[in-house]
Amino acid sequence: MENIAGTKPALNWAVNISVVFLVVLWLVPTVGLLVSSFRDREQIAVSAWWKSPFPVAQNFAAKANLDNLTERDGLFVIEGNIFTEGGNDEGSIAAFGGARTSPDGTQPGDTAELTRDRTLTVQANGDYVYTSPAEITRAPSIYFASETPPDFSLENYEIILTSDNMDRAFINTLTVTIPATIIPILIAAFAAYALAWMDFPGRGVLIALVVGLLVVPLQLALVPMLQLHNKVGIGQSYLGIWLAHTGFGLPLAIYLLRNYMVGLPRDIIESAKVDGATDFQVFTKIVLPLSFPALASFAIFQFLWTWNDLLVAKVFLPSNSESWVMTVKIADDLLGSRGGDWGILAAAAFISIAVPLIVFFTMQRYLVRGLLAGSVK
Amino acid sequence: MSPIMQGIITIIVGVGGCVGYFYLSNLVLDKVIFPPKAGDKGRNINRATMVRPWLFLFPAMFALGLYLVYPVIGSFWRSLFNRAGDEFIGFGNYSSMFADSAFQTAFLNNFLWVLVVPAMATFLGLLVAQLTDRLSWGNIAKSLIFMPMAISFVGASLIWRFVYANNPDIGIINAMRDFVGLAPIDVLQIPFWNNFFLMVILIWIQTGFAMVILSAALRGIPEETVEAAIIDGANPFQIFFKIKVPQIMGTIVVVWTTITILVLKVFDIVYAMTGGNFETEILPSYMMDFMFRDDGRATAVAFVIMIIVLPVMIWNIRQARKEMN
Numbered sequence: 001m002e003n004i005a006g007t008k009p010a011l012n013w014a015v016n017i018s019v020v021f022l023v024v025l026w027l028v029p030t031v032g033l034l035v036s037s038f039r040d041r042e043q044i045a046v047s048a049w050w051k052s053p054f055p056v057a058q059n060f061a062a063k064a065n066l067d068n069l070t071e072r073d074g075l076f077v078i079e080g081n082i083f084t085e086g087g088n089d090e091g092s093i094a095a096f097g098g099a100r101t102s103p104d105g106t107q108p109g110d111t112a113e114l115t116r117d118r119t120l121t122v123q124a125n126g127d128y129v130y131t132s133p134a135e136i137t138r139a140p141s142i143y144f145a146s147e148t149p150p151d152f153s154l155e156n157y158e159i160i161l162t163s164d165n166m167d168r169a170f171i172n173t174l175t176v177t178i179p180a181t182i183i184p185i186l187i188a189a190f191a192a193y194a195l196a197w198m199d200f201p202g203r204g205v206l207i208a209l210v211v212g213l214l215v216v217p218l219q220l221a222l223v224p225m226l227q228l229h230n231k232v233g234i235g236q237s238y239l240g241i242w243l244a245h246t247g248f249g250l251p252l253a254i255y256l257l258r259n260y261m262v263g264l265p266r267d268i269i270e271s272a273k274v275d276g277a278t279d280f281q282v283f284t285k286i287v288l289p290l291s292f293p294a295l296a297s298f299a300i301f302q303f304l305w306t307w308n309d310l311l312v313a314k315v316f317l318p319s320n321s322e323s324w325v326m327t328v329k330i331a332d333d334l335l336g337s338r339g340g341d342w343g344i345l346a347a348a349a350f351i352s353i354a355v356p357l358i359v360f361f362t363m364q365r366y367l368v369r370g371l372l373a374g375s376v377k
Numbered sequence: 378m379s380p381i382m383q384g385i386i387t388i389i390v391g392v393g394g395c396v397g398y399f400y401l402s403n404l405v406l407d408k409v410i411f412p413p414k415a416g417d418k419g420r421n422i423n424r425a426t427m428v429r430p431w432l433f434l435f436p437a438m439f440a441l442g443l444y445l446v447y448p449v450i451g452s453f454w455r456s457l458f459n460r461a462g463d464e465f466i467g468f469g470n471y472s473s474m475f476a477d478s479a480f481q482t483a484f485l486n487n488f489l490w491v492l493v494v495p496a497m498a499t500f501l502g503l504l505v506a507q508l509t510d511r512l513s514w515g516n517i518a519k520s521l522i523f524m525p526m527a528i529s530f531v532g533a534s535l536i537w538r539f540v541y542a543n544n545p546d547i548g549i550i551n552a553m554r555d556f557v558g559l560a561p562i563d564v565l566q567i568p569f570w571n572n573f574f575l576m577v578i579l580i581w582i583q584t585g586f587a588m589v590i591l592s593a594a595l596r597g598i599p600e601e602t603v604e605a606a607i608i609d610g611a612n613p614f615q616i617f618f619k620i621k622v623p624q625i626m627g628t629i630v631v632v633w634t635t636i637t638i639l640v641l642k643v644f645d646i647v648y649a650m651t652g653g654n655f656e657t658e659i660l661p662s663y664m665m666d667f668m669f670r671d672d673g674r675a676t677a678v679a680f681v682i683m684i685i686v687l688p689v690m691i692w693n694i695r696q697a698r699k700e701m702n
Contacts, residue, residue: 011613019508019518022501026522026581028549029536036539036547048546049539175384182388186395191437198430204701206434211697213445215638215690219664219679221444223672224451228443238383242391247444250437279429280403308529310645311661315668327531331649335535342539342547349535353528360527364520371586372593 037346040151044342055147057094059103063139064130076132082142083126096122096144098130103143156347164338165321166348169329173307173352175238176317176325180245180306181299187246188253189295193283195254196261197269207258213251221248222315229316238323241316248312249302252374256301259373260294261287297370300363304356326352395436402432449683456676470677480678482656483663486572487641490659493573495636497580499629502587506595507617519592523585530582530645537578538650541565566655575657578646583639587632594628595621634689641682 035049047056064078065085071077082093095104098112098120106112108124118132122144130140160166194200195207225244226236234240264287272282288295306312310327317323324333330348338344360367406428411421459466474480505522509515525533542548543563545555550564564574598621606620622629644661651657653666664678 015508015512019505019512019515022505022508023518023521026525026584029540029581030524030528032539032549033536044547045544046546048552050549171381175381179384179387179391183391183395186392187436187440190395190399190433194430194433198433200427200430203430204698206438207701208694208698210441212690212694213441215686215693216445216449217638217642217661217679217682217686218445219642219661220452220676220683221448222668222679223455223676224448225444227451227455227672239387242387243440244444247440250441251445254437278403278407279426279433280399283433304527308532310529310531310648311665314665327529327645330535331531331645335649342542345535346539349532353532356527356529357524360524361520364523367526368589368593371589 033346033349036342037156037350038152038154039156039343040153041156041341041343043148043151052150052152055149056151057145057147059143059145061103062142062144064128064142066136066139069136074133076134076136078128078130078136078140080128081126082122082128082144092147093122093124093126094145094147096120096128096142098140098142100141100143104145156343157351160344160347160351164334164344164348165324166326166329166351168322169324169326170351172317172323173325173327176241176245176313177303177306179242180249181302183242184246184249184253184302185295185299188250188257188298189288189291190283191250192254192257192261193279193287195258197282197287198279210251210254210258214255216251218248218312222311226315236316236318238317241312244312244316245302245306245309249305252301253298256298256370256374257291257294260291264290293366293369294373296363296366297373300359300367301370301374303359304367307356398436399433403429406432452676452679452683456673456680458673460671460673462672466673470673471681474674474677474681479658480663483658483660486657487659489572490576490579490640491637494576494579494583494640495633497576498583498636499587499591499633501580501584502589502632503591503622503629505584505588506592507621510592510595519585519588523589525582526585528582530578530643531649533578533582534646534649537581541574565651565657568656571651571655571657575646575650578650579640579643583636587636590632591625591628594625598624634692638686638689641685 032049035052036044039049039052042058043052043056046058047054062082062085065080066078068078068080069076070079093108095107096112097103097105098114098118106120106122108122111119111121113119116132116134118130118140120128120130120140120142122128122142128142130136130142132140195203195210221244225247226240229235229237229240229243234243268286268290269282272286277285308327310331313325313328314332317325317328321329321333326348330345330352334345334348338348406425411425411428455462456470457465457467459469505519509518512518528536539547540549541564543551543561545551545561548561551561554561565571567574602620602624603616606616611620642661644659644665647653647657647659647662648665653662658666660678660682664675664682667675667678
């Protein structure tokens with residue numbers, strides 16, 4: 001189809017360029033988050049993430065070192081180096097000043113005239129000379145603007161994981177997700193087999209029921225099921241959320257698996273039955289292994305759905321901070337307490353989306369297959 | 378007990394319990410209740426065959442009934458009672474809710490969401506599907522546009538908080554405004570239009586879903602129809618709109634309705650971006666405002682959502698039944 005009539009080179013170019021444009025448009029927000037999560041918090045505040053590969057101009061304040069005070073020709077002089085005294089070995093002064101009102105009014109190498117006949121000279125490498133006709137009793141301030149090189153580190157991740165309990169939330173999410181993914185698969189697989197390969201009155205009605213339940217908004221279940229959980233003693237707990245996720249995941253599980261199982265070749269199943277296999281054996285030895293792709297599809301769906309869920313976790317888990325999952329932690333805690341701390345927020349978000357992204361990119365094939373089986377009729 | 382241990386035990390008990398239930402119930406059925414012994418061997422086998430499907434179905438049907446069927450009735454019943462749940466007030470929750478201006482805003486906003494999000498996501502999905510169809514690097518492009526599907530709504534909201542940030546050194550939108558000399562603006566506080574900025578997030582997520590399904594549908598179009606159109610001198614646009622789109626109309630409708638249903642359920646984006654402030658409330662987030670505070674009102678909102686979803690549900694069931702016959 002490459003060289004068929006109707007395909008013009010100009011059109012090809014237009015297609016390529018528009019796809020590039022769309023892909024960039026789709027990626028930019030996520031890339032921004034990823035880059036920001038590795039940046040120094042102070043750099044985030046003064047330079048945009050798309051400028052992050054370049055040095056950042058920042059304003060600093062330092063104190064001249066009074067220990068170096070000497071008297072020379074009737075002038076009191078302090079000499080030193082801003083960077084070595086500040087603990088940084090290198091850097092370069094872009095501009096400096098001796099007063100808060102003009103922190104970057106003088107070029108390096110020039111001399112700034114200050115109040116009370118004092119002067120300040122700072123070289124580009126940070127060497128400074130501060131002079132005063134009168135005795136200097138308090139260490140004078142030196143303001144300077146300096147270019148700092150791009151600063152990428154894992155600091156944000158360290159902070160969020162150690163002091164903000166995000167590690168706890170990560171484990172909580174994992175704890176919710178894994179049982180809530182495995183259990184519905186088993187239950188649904190048996191039901192799907194019955195709906196696909198066993199003959200009994202009412203089968204059509206049950207299939208229709210499952211299809212109908214696919215779209216029931218789970219908002220309906222929140223109040224009555226929480227009440228029921230409280231009544232039978234489960235309350236807001238992990239057990240409660242596992243049961244809830246199992247219930248909410250079943251319609252899609254049964255639907256996907258049944259659609260797949262119906263498509264398995266009839267000959268295999270019938271010849272097994274003729275050879276004396278029971279339904280239980282047919283299911284465990286033939287249908288289940290053959291249905292692996294559908295099982296994988298649903299497992300990925302359910303995993304992503306439970307991992308990313310906020311609503312069910314807010315309702316069915318206790319609301320204390322020890323049982324927060326990551327989505328609740330971000331939405332209810334970090335957005336408030338760390339609202340302006342963009343680096344920390346970015347790191348937190350990236351921790352919460354890293355696992356789904358890995359699952360997504362490694363098992364995309366099954367996800368796509370599941371989507372197609374679940375939607376295209 | 379630490380949650381991890383609890384989780385591991387649950388997996389073992391859950392999986393073991395399921396396997397044990399299915400295995401043992403089959404065993405009991407075949408060996409104890411209807412043993413195929415001499416005399417009524419044939420009759421017993423037949424009886425066992427009649428009972429077995431229900432053994433297979435029981436756990437699933439029980440869970441579905443409990444977690445999805447019972448709540449429809451339970452929620453409706455609860456919505457007829459007052460806040461404390463001890464006084465029957467008929468449709469009092471509904472009438473006070475419809476009179477509440479916040480509910481009206483939420484309802485109208487949700488209507489906007491239902492109009493815009495499925496349409497845009499389906500349109501963009503179709504566009505990308507068509508553009509990448511014959512592209513050598515089409516699969517990579519599709520994979521990247523599909524990626525937001527894996528990201529949680531909360532994560533996506535945070536990602537877009539960066540884009541919308543007020544500070545021109547963080548938010549791209551304000552950086553562009555800054556570049557042309559305009560003052561920074563908080564897009565989430567512009568009345569009415571802020572809704573659209575929130576919708577963008579869901580469109581960003583759902584376009585990939587629409588694209589994957591529509592892309593498969595485009596691949597499924599018989600090649601001859603396209604070739605015939607080319608021979609007849611149709612240009613690429615005519616081929617797309619007059620040959621391809623009509624053939625995948627069924628799939629487009631399915632994608633459209635699936636996203637519509639989703640729009641009625643997602644509260645995370647509004648919750649994480651504005652908390653429903655600045656007139657951005659939609660029904661699911663409006664419901665969460667009352668959850669834990671006024672169960673009567675919360676269930677009433679949930680039931681309104683259910684009624685809006687109902688036509689789609691009926692249509693889905695009819696389609697499914699048609700297919701089976």
